[in-house]
Amino acid sequence: MRSYGVIIIGAGASGLVAGICAARRGKSVLILEKQEKSGHKIYATGNGKCNLTNMDMDNLDEKYKVVLGDKDENLEFVSNVLNRFSNSDTIEFFKDLGILTYSRNGYVYPNSNQASSVVKLLLEEARSLKINIINSVRVSRVSIEVVGKREVFKVYSDSETYLSEKLCLACGGKASPVYGTEGDGYDFLKSFNHKLSQIYPGLCPLKIKEEKNILKGWSGTRFYGSICIDGKSEVGEFVLTDYGISGIPVFQMSLQCKELLSNKRIMGSLNFLGDLSVTEREICDFLLDEVKNCKEPLLCDASVLLCGFLNEKIIDAIFKKLGIRGIKVDMLNPDLIKQIVSLIFNYPLEIIDFHGFERAQVTCGGAVLSEINCENMSSKIVDNLYVIGELLDVTGICGGYNLQWAFSTGYLAGCNM
Ligand SMILES: Cc1cc2nc3c(=O)[nH]c(=O)nc-3n(C[C@H](O)[C@H](O)[C@H](O)COP(=O)(O)OP(=O)(O)OC[C@H]3O[C@@H](n4cnc5c(N)ncnc54)[C@H](O)[C@@H]3O)c2cc1C
Known part of the structure; x- marks a missing residue:
């Protein structure tokens, strides 16, 4: 020896x-x-x-x-x-x-x-x-x-x-x-x-409570945005997955989620427009104008008005959440536009768990x-x-x-x- x-x-x-x-x-x-x-x-x-x-x-x-x-x-x-x-x-x-x-x-x-x-x-x-x-x-x-x-x-x-x-x-x-x-x-x-x-x-993806068809629909979508939990926010590139959310800002945020260990759920929100310096008001006004200028509101899909600045799978998730998938532009009244824009800037998250050691970068x-x-x-x-x-x-x-x-x-x- x-x-x-x-x-x-x-x-x-x-x-x-x-x-x-x-x-x-x-x-x-x-x-x-x-x-x-x-x-x-x-x-x-x-x-x-x-x-x-x-x-x-x-x-x-x-x-x-x-x-x-x-x-x-x-x-x-x-x-x-x-x-x-x-x-x-x-x-x-x-x-x-x-x-x-x-x-x-x-x-x-x-x-x-x-x-x-x-x-x-x-x-x-x-x-x-x-x-x-x-x-x-x-x-x-x-x-x-x-x-x-x-x-x-x-x-x-x-x-x-x-x-x-x-x-x-x-x-x-x-x-x-x-x-x-x-x-x-x-x-x-x-x-x-x-x-x-x-x-x-630590530094891992997070699982969220969300309807299965929304998770399935947006899985694989990347966007540049921000996440906010408890007044703290992280900006960067996100990946939406079939169990929740991933990407560097999510990894950073996972270090704030220790409460998950005691089976607590953590509430937060996503902003899908993190890289545009626009306000909710400005996007609302933009969409109201688009509706006004739409030549065929009865025929035109409402999602068309958003797809110039938002990934289509994210639009789909927001419409599913509001139960308005497939609607035409003529249905977009100011109140509905406000609800859509609110979800673009503050998509609610209910975080239920870490995605586990398998996908974590650290312990x-x-x-x-x-x-x-x-x-x-x-x-x-x-x-x-x-x-x-x-x-x-x-x-x-x-x-x-x-x-x-x-x-x-x-x-x-x-x-x-
Ligand atoms: C995908 C990924 C990306 C990362 N990117 C970065 C980055 O860019 N920057 C950064 O700062 N950090 C990054 N990290 C974190 C960083 O890699 C770790 O924190 C760091 O490597 C820890 O170093 P360590 O020496 O403690 O352990 P490790 O580097 O993990 O080494 C431990 C070693 O011990 C060996 N070992 C364990 N048990 C036994 C045993 N019983 N007998 C013999 N050997 C054993 C293991 O096989 C392993 O090789 C990343 C982590 C991951 C998973």
Whole structure:
């Protein structure tokens, strides 16, 4: 049984950075990865372009959420970590590996626009540092045992046992399990008596209560608009689906929907005209004019008046909702026009659930921060144990904040193990 200075479970974003930093400091590093490929999830990030970090780190409380505990203390933890290894440190770190980056609206990407280049150069650095990465090995159990006179970690797979002085849990959460993240890390944490806050899917589509024929009809439709829940709004590109709503603004909003966990329903609304700077009044007046100018109101379909500025499937959904599908222009009286316009700007949403871990980009919740040292990610419960990345109770919004968190925590652990 070979013994290592450091064993890292998970060759994802945080594990690879931690391994590189530890090996640069002379540690013998073994990374165990259950997937055939290392960095499997990184390939999928930023739609295959890998949104590494973000230039905007102001107002961290809006960028990062923690589920449990004292909000100020947790925020201090997050800001301590990000001050020690910041977005510019990430950019420098990758520049050292040979990755040049650019930023668009603050979102930072590799200049290649290929997430694969990030994985390739991380793995090349790992190879040159002689880090031993073993793929297709699922760690099933971890323990601390006395071997000789020393306490060591024993890391078990189905066929092997590995020994190390230090153990780093970099197994990610439960989001998008197709990339290997099935929540194993939570069992390891529990076996070391670490407390976990409630975990649930984050940055994910949302299920809504809506008539089946409306959901079926609008499924696949994209539009640029906004969503509003509880006075908070998000603007961007949406996708309407056969279970509800998806797209980046919905992902961002999903982080505000924790109440769904206690079976509460959340009310909100969609504005289908988010990119037009027009008011309800202006659209009403526009339609009243169109009705007046219509040459054949008895023959002309009412939907024709709206299809110049609204997707036809959305018009269909609004007409279904009002029970006026197939009506002609002559039926469009001012009151009905007002009702139609009201639905264009404030389409009611009853959100009933998250669309699940399968479609989530991150996991909310995880190892509670009060049991971790923010300067090096070491456990306060078990000596020589480190916890990094998405396993911790920190969730970033879309925009590179989650990878930044993985890199920052990976760097701090790697330099200190
Ligand atoms: C589709 C998608 C797009 C995303 N896009 C972005 C983006 O553009 N920007 C951004 O900031 N964030 C993005 N994220 C989130 C980001 O990818 C994660 O937050 C980040 O990868 C977490 O890093 P991690 O190291 O904690 O875990 P991961 O990168 O998930 O790595 C964990 C690794 O541990 C391995 N593992 C787990 N259990 C075991 C076990 N028992 N034995 C051995 N190995 C194990 C897994 O196979 C996995 O490879 C995206 C996520 C998804 C799903």
